[in-house]
Amino acid sequence: MTQRDAMTDDNSAGSQSQSQSQSQTQAPKPQSPPDHYAPRAYEVRHRTTYTYDLPCEAAYERGMMSPRETPSQTLRSASLSVTPEPDAFTEHRDHFGNNSAYIEVRTPHTKLELLKRSIVDVAWPRPDLDELNQWTVADAIRLARTEADPVEAADFLLPSPLVEVTDKVHEYALSMLPPNRPFGEAVLGLTMGIYDDFKYDQKATTVRTTLDELLDIRGGVCQDFAQLAIGCLRSLGLPARYVSGYVETYAPPGQVKLEGSDASHAWAAVWTPAGRWVDLDPTNNHLVDSRYVVTAWGRDFRDVSPLRGVIYTEAKKSSLKVGVDVIPLGLVEPVNT
Numbered sequence: 001m002t003q004r005d006a007m008t009d010d011n012s013a014g015s016q017s018q019s020q021s022q023s024q025t026q027a028p029k030p031q032s033p034p035d036h037y038a039p040r041a042y043e044v045r046h047r048t049t050y051t052y053d054l055p056c057e058a059a060y061e062r063g064m065m066s067p068r069e070t071p072s073q074t075l076r077s078a079s080l081s082v083t084p085e086p087d088a089f090t091e092h093r094d095h096f097g098n099n100s101a102y103i104e105v106r107t108p109h110t111k112l113e114l115l116k117r118s119i120v121d122v123a124w125p126r127p128d129l130d131e132l133n134q135w136t137v138a139d140a141i142r143l144a145r146t147e148a149d150p151v152e153a154a155d156f157l158l159p160s161p162l163v164e165v166t167d168k169v170h171e172y173a174l175s176m177l178p179p180n181r182p183f184g185e186a187v188l189g190l191t192m193g194i195y196d197d198f199k200y201d202q203k204a205t206t207v208r209t210t211l212d213e214l215l216d217i218r219g220g221v222c223q224d225f226a227q228l229a230i231g232c233l234r235s236l237g238l239p240a241r242y243v244s245g246y247v248e249t250y251a252p253p254g255q256v257k258l259e260g261s262d263a264s265h266a267w268a269a270v271w272t273p274a275g276r277w278v279d280l281d282p283t284n285n286h287l288v289d290s291r292y293v294v295t296a297w298g299r300d301f302r303d304v305s306p307l308r309g310v311i312y313t314e315a316k317k318s319s320l321k322v323g324v325d326v327i328p329l330g331l332v333e334p335v336n337t
């Protein structure tokens with residue numbers, strides 16, 4: 001019997017190059033920067049393929065592969081194909097409201113493939129940092145005790161298996177989030193601070209790396225940086241959650257984006273005294289916008305793994321291949337309610 005997790009590291013979001021033609025009689029008009037908060041639609045394809053050198057007798061899988069409904073996104077459609085045909089398939093909403101799927105394949109196989117296709121409308125609101133700056137970090141901590149939903153506060157304030165709140169984490173948090181700092185400025189400062197202090201390095205950490213070890217290594221991937229931000233916020237008494245999903249990425253200038261070249265991504269979200277959650281992406285050095293699609297949220301990565309399970313096999317060798325595509329379907333008109 002073998003336990004496994006299927007997870008991917010994130011790809012940083014880039015920017016598309018623009019060219020301007022010059023006229024002998026008229027200067028070119030300046031290009032407006034893209035509005036990353038404009039409502040838009042995406043098709044998301046997430047393909048996971050396991051192969052084995054000997055037949056796998058049975059596989060039991062659970063995962064969070066379907067985007068969830070949130071205030072910032074609407075799920076238009078979702079489908080899942082599994083090869084071989086599963087012997088059992090069920091879906092339910094977990095404790096956090098995520099779409100959780102359970103799959104049993106009891107047909108012997110040397111290849112197991114799962115393909116999830118989803119279409120979502122996305123429209124993230126632009127965070128109002130001026131509004132958040134009317135409170136200090138100390139104000140936000142005080143109000144979290146009395147104003148935050150008590151169930152959410154219990155879920156997202158307490159330490160979790162991958163987010164241990166230690167003295168070292170607390171000390172790092174205070175360097176970014178001193179009590180008298182305006183709260184909006186502090187949230188943005190934490191995002192930028194982690195980006196500046198840590199190097200993106202896929203070989204630096206594993207899923208077992210602790211936050212204390214991360215602070216020594218000073219390198220990692222999106223899961224690490226999201227969980228560090230969460231640890232910092234929780235260490236001060238601010239509810240914070242781990243968010244898993246996708247972000248639209250771009251090919252380098254002059255190159256064509258390859259199929260399957262995107263990846264799962266992770267970021268953090270913090271409760272605010274305005275009664276809303278603000279999502280921050282320290283891997284990419286900005287707050288979350290409409291290029292982001294949410295799959296699930298929880299206390300840390302273990303709550304929202306895209307796919308994990310148990311297999312029964314005598315195979316000595318196996319391989320895992322994950323391909324993700326986040327395909328823009330264009331801007332959409334916002335719906336007035």
